[in-house]
Amino acid sequence: MSTYLRAAMAIYWKDVTVEARTKETVFGVLVFALIVTFIFKFTFDPAPRVVALIGPGIAWVAYIFAGIVGMGRTFVLERDRGTLEALLLAPVPREAIYLGKLAGAFTLMIVVEAAMLPVFVVLHDLSFLSLPFAATAVLATVGLAAVGTLFSAIAVQTRARELLLPLLFLPVTLPVIIAAVSSTSLLLEGGGWREVGEWLRLMLAFDIAFLVLSSWAFESVLEE
């Protein structure tokens, strides 16, 4: 168990270090999220009254689209540099590779989500900051990253990588998308832990189901 976790941590740290030095993905994804919210401003022109109604949707569409772009890159670097084979040759269980990559995708998305919070305040006069919102974001992001890491490992090996990931990812994560938006809406309307409890439980169930399922299935994704 401890070698398993050590391997996962090593892969995670490698990804974080590479990202911290190049900052390639995080900036790109952040700017992308920024552009998505900016486009919303002009496609819907939400009046202050309406913003509370559609704000959670704007935020989560931006987060999820940015997440797709970010997670699409999880395995791209490995493939482009030919290090995917090296990773597969490493004498560690495949679940450890999955866990390490998942942690990396989760960190990237959480950083982008946090960095976007002041942007929503400035551009849309929307403030999400609260403890139940943090719980919503963490639970949602775990679920999104669990499914996204599995599917991006598949998509990167296909001919249509950018196309395939959203096609597989979005329908499967629909429960998380519904739960995250609903929970955020309830919080914006003045709700608290009690109002969003059922949504948080739903996301927790989704996270557990897909963490278990994906780490089992991951082995079959990377086989030659």
Added chain:
Amino acid sequence: MATAETTRAPAKMGLVQPALLLVGAAFLLADLYLIFAYVPTERVMGIVQRLFYFHVPTVWVGFLAFFIVFVSSIAYLVKRTDVWDRRAYVAGEVGMLFLTVAMVTGAIWAKPVWGTWWVWDAKLTTTFVLWLIYIGYLMVRAYAPDRQRGARWAAIVGIVGFVDVPIVYYAAELWRSLHPELVTGPFAETGSLESSMRATLYFSTLTFMLLFVYLFRERTAQRANEQALDELRARLG
């Protein structure tokens, strides 16, 4: 990967398949008679309610097909034999057909009765999401660099998609309680069925099951021949 199956002769269907076709055709004719002549017209909804006998059986068979995808996908990942991959793939393909028919007949039925083609209730949302997932299921294979990998990845999508269904249903139901729609009208629930209607429904379901079994066997055999041909081609260079 493919072991003893490489030199297999083309799949022989024997007499079962023609027999199924004959019986299926007879059932289909009888089913049409039941639906359009025997069963009484529903009092409130009128003639359009007869779509019910197409809609409900195709939904049931469609969902059954995706259960077969799920089971066959697990079997394939565990045993890695081509036959389970074929079963999963064909069930996905034929299930997709049935689910599409179910959604189209459902929309045509909904328009005069509910006043709208579509509502986002839990059942419809779940069906739609399942439909999307299985488009992905079929596409993964199309984009895969080789057959083995396509089969493995599709199996993963098949399993993940099926496990997702109850969670989608629950989320959509919970969501609906926050966003009540007013269009569902007086026919939201079908209520209890008159006995001749129930008999017709069951007969129709049996008919569509027969059709499914026929298509499933036909496509599985075709698929086996396709693969045998591919392997021969590969060996010839």
